[in-house]
Amino acid sequence: MAENIRLMQGNEAVAEGAMIGGLRFFGGYPITPSTEIAEILARRLPKVGGKFIQMEDEIASVAAIIGASLTGSKSMTATSGPGFSLMVEGIGYAYMAEVPTVIVNVQRGGPSTGLPTKVSQSDTMQARWGTHGDYIAIVLAPQSVRETLDLTVRAMNLAEVYRTPVTLLTDEVLGHMREKVTIPEEGELEIINRQKPDVPASWYKHFEITPNFKSPMASFGDGYRFHVTGLTHDEEGFPTNKSVEILAKLTKLRNKIMRYLDDICQIETDGMEDAHVAVYAYGIVARAARQAVQMARARRMKVGQIRPITIWPSHDKKYREIFSSKNLEAVIVAELNQGQLVYEVQRLVPKHVEVISLNRFDSELITPAQILNKIKEVR
Amino acid sequence: MSMTSHPKPDKTGASHTDSESIDRYEIRLSGSGGQGLILAGVMLAEAVATVDGKNCVQTQSYGPEARGGASRADVVISSGEIYYPKPMQLDLLLALSQEACDNYYRDLKENGLLIVDSHLVTQVPTTRWIGIPFSQLARHEIGNTMVANVISLGAICAISGVVSEAGLIEVVKRRAPRGTEEKNLAALQLGLTEGKKAKDRIRS
Amino acid sequence: MAQRSDITHKYLRAKKKFPNVWCAGCGIGIVMGSLIRAIDKLELDRDNVTLVSGIGCSSRMPVYLDFNTLHTTHGRALAFATGVKLANPKMHVIVITGDGDALAIGGNHFIHSCRRNMDITCILINNQIYGMTGGQFSPTTPTDSYASTAPYGNKEYPFDIPKLAEAAGATYVARGTVYHVTQLDQLIYDGIKKRGFSLVEAFSNCHTYFGRLNRLGDSVKMLEDMKKNALPLKAAAKMPPEKVQGKLLTGVFCDVEREEYCDRYDALIQSLQGK
Incomplete structure (x- = not known):
């Protein structure tokens, strides 16, 4: 081996x-x-x-x-x-x-x-x-x-x-x-390192607001001598109380992520083309969901699966597309808690789609049988 | 690829497939903390994954106490992809304590295989079971009660065929604490022999 | 003095960040001057100096100084500094903190930093009160003194900072005051030079709150009291205990050798890599 x-x-x-x-x-x-x-x-x-x-x-x-x-x-x-x-x-x-x-x-x-x-x-x-x-x-x-x-x-x-x-x-x-x-071979997985500045120190702004919201990052010791603070700050990092600068900073923090949802958000779907019922679950629960979906499909039930890999941020547009699948009548949200992501699903499904919560919080995994039973209930 | 090439225990009839779970074989090693069951589960899974080349998931359950409490290791084996990582219906249950036998017997499939330590489990809730005195064998034949877990792995191999002998030998060599390799290999061989005997008893 | 202020100006972010936030007459600026002179005298490459601070009046200092500067969350300066130092041991890491920041919310980080013995210099400016939030009592507010949250007098007992640092394992522990500037320059200089964890307590005045609430007068009056009340350790050693009672002891409390953390970790790396 x-x-x-x-x-x-x-x-x-x-x-x-x-x-x-x-x-x-x-x-x-x-x-x-x-x-x-x-x-x-x-x-x-x-x-x-x-x-x-x-x-x-x-x-x-x-x-x-x-x-x-x-x-x-x-x-x-x-x-x-x-x-x-x-x-x-x-x-x-x-x-x-x-x-x-x-x-x-x-x-x-x-x-x-x-x-x-x-x-x-x-x-x-x-x-x-x-x-x-x-x-x-x-x-x-x-x-x-x-x-x-x-x-x-x-x-x-x-x-x-x-x-x-x-x-x-x-x-x-x-x-x-x-x-x-x-184990992946060397070079199999993409490794990305942070972008470093190439400007002279006097031009460098550690928190620069650029058109694409990405800014190079110098390290302490690189000769740029910048200031870092948790206080709301300007592009150079110095604390500010000016509303224009505050707005610019907080907007940048948001946009630098929200403008790149296509890159950041991974969602896996299976069998959604003809699904009447979808099971939505992440992490370890998605494996019970997958098993249950296989069982259901073996019984000729039209069931699909949605698995968020990037849990946050939510790619609202993409989810709306998925939930608009033409035959979809219900989404079962299976979680090992008292109901958390279910609110995200409720927020994003079309009005006619029913959202059903399947929760377990007794320290055991949700089983495929539990999900299968829920699927049967829906139908 | 399916697992039908593996010898199946005919009389006990543990089958690898049913309509609910295709191409899965589910094993639970159960007993008390300190019996080395989680390590046995890891060794079994490692043999299957790294030597036999099948897919395999090993999970475990334990309380906060390291010794004395109930302990179990589960191993799910498949030639295909394993979705649900924990057992749904056991194909094989190894019980090294009465409590484990009582607790988990109901998780066994209708035709599942029950292997118990015949010295420690005195009340078996079925007529279809295999008893081997693992702890007694460990003490009297090998001279160390700690190897009962490895003896039981040998027996599981001989009876179910779900893991290869070569795989277990390799992994026991890899995982045995330094200086105890020979004892552990002897324990494995003893388990294989006892397992074969038990299987023949059922056949005859 | 002209020469002194020339040195100071070399290290200030003068065009960007002034005027500062401190009250007129505050002692924190004096500590900043001492720190600058110590760094200048040591001829440190300012690209390899990182100042780390937490929250409070004293923790505002790094923003005014032209080094790598890291202004963190309340009490955590030493924990951030630990990451900076271990990840880049060539960096001279100096933590500027106050009595509330270092000893209340950051008390755990403080004792563990002393114990760990990483080559970090911690300058703890002790003004015996929370200034920035408006004069609440701190872990060094004297018993029965008044504070905005001790309107009937402080019911607690204060920390003895040098004793705490020494017991926790700091390899260099000293106390100076903002009145005795030449001594403070030297203590900070020695603290930075020390290879190991150094704690320099800079006793300072907060006339705005501590002084006002306890009727101790203005900044000048509080500095004069500091002058009267300070007693060098060496002098105290020759005096009867009753005369030492109530005095503010100054000088070097502890200066011991112990192998530094990053050096020990580097040796581990070298041995694992077979060098």
Whole structure:
């Protein structure tokens, strides 16, 4: 058997993807069920000259990776719900200060300290709305171990391209599950590094507002000597109270992501052409959905599947197109929570399409049988 | 590609397919924490994935306590793509404790295969089962109770054929703690032999 | 003095950022002057100097200075600085913080930074109160002093900053005041030069809040009191304890050698890479 085939755990795949993507700095704080990511990177990073540090808490972890990223290192942290709650302060800062960072949230049961060793998708909305202030989050959610690896690389790429924090949202089952994985060969996955300025220091504006909303990013130590702050700032980074500058900054933060939804948003659909019923689910639940759809189709039921891979931002236009599929009568939204993404679907379906919530929050996965039963109920 | 090429346990009739799940074989290794069942699950899955070349997902369930609580590892094997990662209806249940047997027996398919530690599981809820005294064999034949998990892997291989012998040998060599390779390989061989015997008992 | 201000102006973002936010007579500007002179004397390449700060009056300092400057969230300056330093150990990382920023909301980061011993210089400007938010009591507000959230006097006990830093493992700990500027220049200079975590407490005045609420007079009066109340450690050592009681001890509290974190991590990288 080829050496590049391995039985790999989801959390291991995050670490593997991070190494492939060029990670050079990890700052983290131990928390179940994400800890393997830190453990593996503690071993691997120094071997390539990278840095691993265990900080005193999650607030410090996200602060450290922002600091590291400002010196030019690709940086990441990993946590679970309770840690993510502490990290939202830093995530908001990274968004405002436009610092590329990757945050992995291996979801466990909540609220509060909840269920450390059990699966959940109850941080779906937190990943979108966790931090205060208007905010556009980029959140990716894999469904398999190999996709965890791929999306870790993609999360790093998106962070660098859009100069923003990107969250990879997995869960306890995906994080701990082992699956056969073919490790990508060198060059197989696209690796993107941040764009550096080529202007003289006196011309450089760290937060320049350009026509395409993308701006090159110098590192501390490159000779540009810029100012970074979480206060609302002008193009040079200095705090401002001028409404014109405030509007320009906040509009840029929004547009630099919302103008690129076609690039950022990945949505997978299957069998939607003739589907009367669609199952909408992300991450680990999408696999139960896929199984259920196969079963339903084996029974000659016209059922399709929609799987958001990029959970946030929502590509409203694309979803509206999908939900306008001509035979579609109902969408079943299956989630491991009390109903979160279902509101997004409700917002976007045509009036005649029924939206049905299928929720499970007893720490077990939604099973294909549960989804199949729901499909049968609809018909 | 299907899995019909694998020898099937005729009498117990564990089949690899039914209308609900095509081309899937689902195994649960269950017992108490500390019996090495999660490691056994990982070894089984690794043999299937990296040596036999089939698709395979291994999941697990455990409480916060590392020792003593209920513990289980699930392995789903398929030549095709595996969608749902956890078992839906078990083809094979290994139970190394009475509690595990009681809890998970109902997850077994109608014709599924139940293998129990005949020393630790004294009340079996069916007449269709295979009993092998894994823990006693580990203690008396190998001299280390810790290898009961590897003996059971050998038995699963011999009885179900869902994993190759070569695969298990390779993985046991890879995963066994340094200095215990021989003991673990001996345990594997013992499991293979006991498994074959048990299978013949059913046939005859 | 003309020469001194020439040096200062070399490092200011003079055209961009002035006037500053500080009240007339505030001590923070004096600390900024000391910091500039220390950096100038050390002849540091300013491209390789990063100033990191949190939130509060003192934390506004980096914006006025022409280095790499990072103004972060409340209490987290040391955590951000840790990332900057470890990712780029060539960088001279200096943290500017205040008593509320470093010791209340950032208390955890403070003790762990002392313990970790990364080569970071932390200049903690202690004015015994939250100035920016309007005079609330801080972890260094003396017991029974008044603050806007201690209208009947402060019921808590203050931190002793040098003791806290030393106990937590800082390799260089010193205290100066904004009255004793020459000494403060030297302490900051030595702190930056020290390879390891350095803590320099710069005792300062907030006449706007602490002074007003406690009837301590204006800025000049508070500086004069600082002059009267300060006692060098060396002198204190020769005095009977009752005479030292209530004095503001200044000087170097601790200066020990301990292998620095980034050096240790770099050695790990070298050994793993077989160099």
